[in-house]
Amino acid sequence: MVHIRTAAGSFSKTLEVILDRIPKVISQKVDDLLSEYEWTPQEPEGVPTPYLSTLFQWLTTVIDSLALDPKHKDQAYEGAAAYINDFYMVCFS
Amino acid sequence: MQVINQNALENVLVDIQFLKDQFMVVGLEKFTGVFDELVMVSPFSISCSTSVTYCSESLFTLKTANIPVNNQVAQYQDQRQTKFALVKPRKLQILLEKLARYGSTRSDRPSRELAEKRRKEAEMIGRIYPGESR
Numbered sequence: 601m602v603h604i605r606t607a608a609g610s611f612s613k614t615l616e617v618i619l620d621r622i623p624k625v626i627s628q629k630v631d632d633l634l635s636e637y638e639w640t641p642q643e644p645e646g647v648p649t650p651y652l653s654t655l656f657q658w659l660t661t662v663i664d665s666l667a668l669d670p671k672h673k674d675q676a677y678e679g680a681a682a683y684i685n686d687f688y689m690v691c692f693s
Numbered sequence: 694m695q696v697i698n699q700n701a702l703e704n705v706l707v708d709i710q711f712l713k714d715q716f717m718v719v720g721l722e723k724f725t726g727v728f729d730e731l732v733m734v735s736p737f738s739i740s741c742s743t744s745v746t747y748c749s750e751s752l753f754t755l756k757t758a759n760i761p762v763n764n765q766v767a768q769y770q771d772q773r774q775t776k777f778a779l780v781k782p783r784k785l786q787i788l789l790e791k792l793a794r795y796g797s798t799r800s801d802r803p804s805r806e807l808a809e810k811r812r813k814e815a816e817m818i819g820r821i822y823p824g825e826s827r
Contacts, residue, residue: 639694640795644703648711656715674724677716681724684712688705688731690694691791692784 619672622663623679629658630683637687655684696795697788706732730779770821782822789815 633651663676709732713725769785789811796808 638704639701640696640698641700641704644700645707646703648708649704652708652711652715656712660719674721677721678724678727681712681716681727685727685731688709688728689784691697691702691705691731692787 615668615672618666618668619675622666622676623683625662626659626676626680627683630655630680630687634687639691695791696798697791698795699792730781730784733779769818782818786815786818789818 633655634649637649659677659680663673663680666673666676668676709728713722713728716722716725769780773780793808793811793815796804796811799805799808
């Protein structure tokens with residue numbers, strides 16, 4: 601019984617660490633890929649920033665590979681969307 | 694980032710639509726709402742003749758043609774509670790200021806005139822909605 605409690609506690613702690621780590625990894629990746637964003641281009645590109653494809657592929661690969669409950673994966677995607685949005689919202693701050 | 698130009702805003706809109714598209718492709722359209730404010734604010738400063746098109750798996754066209762560039766502030770006032778409910782005056786003001794700052798560094802007359810127009814619009818927004826959503 602003690603072992604089950606210990607294992608459950610350990611699992612819970614590990615999950616907590618993972619869930620805490622995911623947003624940090626995602627934000628670092630977003631920062632890396634979008635750090636050179638051009639805010640005064642000579643012409644509009646007309647196509648998405650190439651880094652975005654890389655970023656989204658990375659996101660889906662990383663998040664979907666995690667052995668997590670779907671609700672936690674959703675949290676990771678939601679956090680990623682919010683972080684990317686915050687990056688662009690720098691236009692207004 | 695202290696300056697921005699209209700080309701960058703167009704690029705931002707294309708990027709955001711691409712991201713929304715991608716989230717939808719993987720069945721996560723429920724998270725695309727986070728970009729709504731950004732999409733709503735940005736077209737304010739894009740020319741009325743602008744339309745942006747990009748190709749992904751499906752052709753997606755984003756049109757900003759319905760935003761009359763010559764009457765932006767008035768349109769914002771008229772439709773603020775409905776169409777532009779998410780657009781906070783302070784954010785719009787900051788965006789206009791950044792566009793004005795960029796234009797004022799250009800040597801050509803049209804850019805400088807547009808910058809002056811943006812500066813006045815920013816001032817007007819600040820006067821109409823003082824202290825709001827700051």
